[in-house]
Amino acid sequence: MNFFKKEISCFLGLLMCFGLLAKSEIVYSKTKNSKNPPNIVFILVDDLGWSDLACYGSDFYETPNLDLLASEGIKFTNAYASCPVCSPTRASILTGKYPARLDITDWIPGRQATHAATSGQKLLPQDFKEEMSLEEYTVAEALKDNNYKTFFAGKWHLGEGSTYWPEYQGFDINKGGWKVGSPKGGYFSPYLNPRLQDGPEGEYLTDRLTDESINFLKDNKKNPFFLYLSYYTVHNPLNAKPKVIEKYRKKAKQLGINKEDRFVDRSELKNVFGKGRFRERLVQDHAVYAAMVESMDENIGRLLQQIKALNLDDNTLIIFTSDNGGLSTSEGSPTSNLPLRGGKGWLYEGGIREPLIVKWNGITKRGSVCETAVTSADFYPTILDVVGLQALPQQHPDGISLVPLLQDQDSLIRDAIYWHYPHYSNQGGRPGGAIRSGKYKLIEFYEDMHVELYDLQDDMEERVNLANKYPKIVLDLKSKLHRWREEIHAKMPMLNPEYQP
DSSP: OHHHHHHHHHHHHHHHHTTOSSSSOOOOOOOTTTTSOOEEEEEEETTOOTTSSGGGTOSSSOOHHHHHHHHHSEEEEEEEOSSSSHHHHHHHHHHSSOHHHHTOOSSSSOOOTTTSOSSSOSEEOOOOOSBOOTTSOOHHHHHHTTTOEEEEEEOOOSBSSGGGSGGGTTOSEEESOSSOSSOTTOSBSOOOBTTBOOOSTTOBHHHHHHHHHHHHHHHTTTSOEEEEEEOOTTSSSOOOOHHHHHHHHHHHHHHTGGGSOOEEEOGGGHHHHTSOOOEEEOSOOOHHHHHHHHHHHHHHHHHHHHHHHTTOGGGEEEEEEESSOOOOSSTTOOOOOTTSOOOTTOSSHHHHEEEEEEEOTTTSOTTEEEOSOEEGGGHHHHHHHHHTOOOOTTTSTTOOOOHHHHTTOSOOOOSOEEEEEOSOOTTSOOSEEEEEETTEEEEEETTTTEEEEEETTTOTTOOOOOTTTOHHHHHHHHHHHHHHHHHTTOOOOEEOTTOOO
């Protein structure tokens, strides 16, 4: 049998050399239970903040279905997106690589060097890729090559050209994934989406994507499957069902929230862009945003109920998370990430720390909490491990399987987690990099290379900068961060020749 596999491998290698095989790797490993391999359901919400679920501390948003999922599985309190904005994190999830290694460091298409502002900003980014390369062997392709039916619904945002959309990156079915980062036609049909047929007038996009996912479940209940539901919600534009909006308007009024001081001024940030006003929201009371969160939770509840109804619950890994922090400092500032500092577009915790809930019946301990730091690149090797496939370390070099944590083991063998964001964000964030090692996190700001050091165990709010108090720790973390940037060939921003202080 081994000899036969070697012969097949040689033949496939010849096909690849002649361009007859599109992707670079074939996985031969069988799942641990080849008769009944585990299904994978991966749910990604856009711009959902760490504090946006009741089980993570929100006392305004209502998320009973996700709270139930957390009570049935494991809740991570130190889970991180690999970037404070969307496209890089999404690429990291699918490839198991840090965004800087992929040369996708901002949302696509973002502001390339030739299109960046030429005044008010001290630095300009170097150009980065506007697509996730087809040479990447995605987790969807790894599963598809091992007899999994693969399905994608929702936001893609990983390539301007259609040849870089889900159906060319390992997904058999694509419902709604294309180049845009937010629903072009809004959340009510017509959607103006070339990969999603319009529904009846008034149909809500979050409902529709869930309907498509449920239909896929019914059609593939006897096949091993990978269902990737990537909601456009809760990203702008803020559209929700009128009855649900009214519910939260009344709730805010009853709680007296409207009388409180809801914002803190961040007017100093306007100097980055030369215009505009930045405010950071301190209170969760936005009725439309709350209604979007409720609809998201309601639909996840529908999906989870269908999994149980089809008797798939005991053989399905469910992962729920977000792609970056909640929008709290611009563009309407609809949510607050407190007690975390900052939000989307920032390297502070509010911009990168995410809710993460995982349920795997028979493996995860019900209602457990994991405090170990994990990141987006970990999902790829975790999924391979769960379904019994061999690890692909050359493909996912930055990820570590989380299966030991799901099995209630104490920790992972990992020295640090890294970030590289050499851009000015729409939300006021400045170019910088960061490293978390143990309880310490260091942020380096590229405009003047100053650093800030925080003890996240005692100061998750990042209020007390310890850089001057612990120079040895600063030196150690800076050295690691710089070596990491060199190893992965991270592109540093350039001085803006037209900058005027």
